Amino acid sequence: MTRMNIKKPFLKNYSSLPQVLTNKPLAALGDAYVNFVYSLAPLYKNRETMRKESERNSAGRGGEKSRVEEVDASRINKHILRDAAEALLVYAWLNDFITLEESVEALEKNDNLEKGLMHLLLTAKEKIKL
């Protein structure tokens, strides 16, 4: 029995990085990919908890309560950035630039959620040929 290529339906010709970073189906798959990678990294027991902690910390920064609009704008920007990061990471995995193992490894190099994700992104960026 020949195995199907599960990556194939997602492999499209992207001619530029912005096309990858703003692709909604890629971002959706990337979200599930990154969530699975975090679950496999024993350092990060619960990604959602850590994400909430990190959001709480940055919201409380400065000692003053931010205005509602500022918080909203910051949330939207974070959301767009997270989508872009997740799309990029799964694009790297789909095109065999990075393996699941390498993704978990890169994440484990840091004990902090954001630094870990940054390390993972840099690892993927170095390997992507676009």
Added chain:
Amino acid sequence: MTRMNIKKPFLKNYSSLPQVLTNKPLAALGDAYVNFVYSLAPLYKNRETMRKESERNSAGRGGEKSRVEEVDASRINKHILRDAAEALLVYAWLNDFITLEESVEALEKNDNLEKGLMHLLLTAKEKIKL
């Protein structure tokens, strides 16, 4: 550079099936695994949407509104069953009884969320040696 074995931290000696099915860390990893598998199956664009649809359908079944306690009991049972199914599936993957590709394939054999998951579970169950 030697690759780390990302599955190793999760590999424990389970002597019986109930030990696997009720293991919370396995269920947590299984949730992320199954979510990723669904995301890779183009038939299922949005697992959450489908899950909600399926819950709405079963809640509405019978034409009468169920009593709150009944709905709650049903939800708790569903939750326990889902945790058990997800723990079993990721246990099969961790022990190399089933690959990510085979999981996506098994799911794609059905166009219905619940049937797909059942097919995936049966495939895993056939391959598991415990």
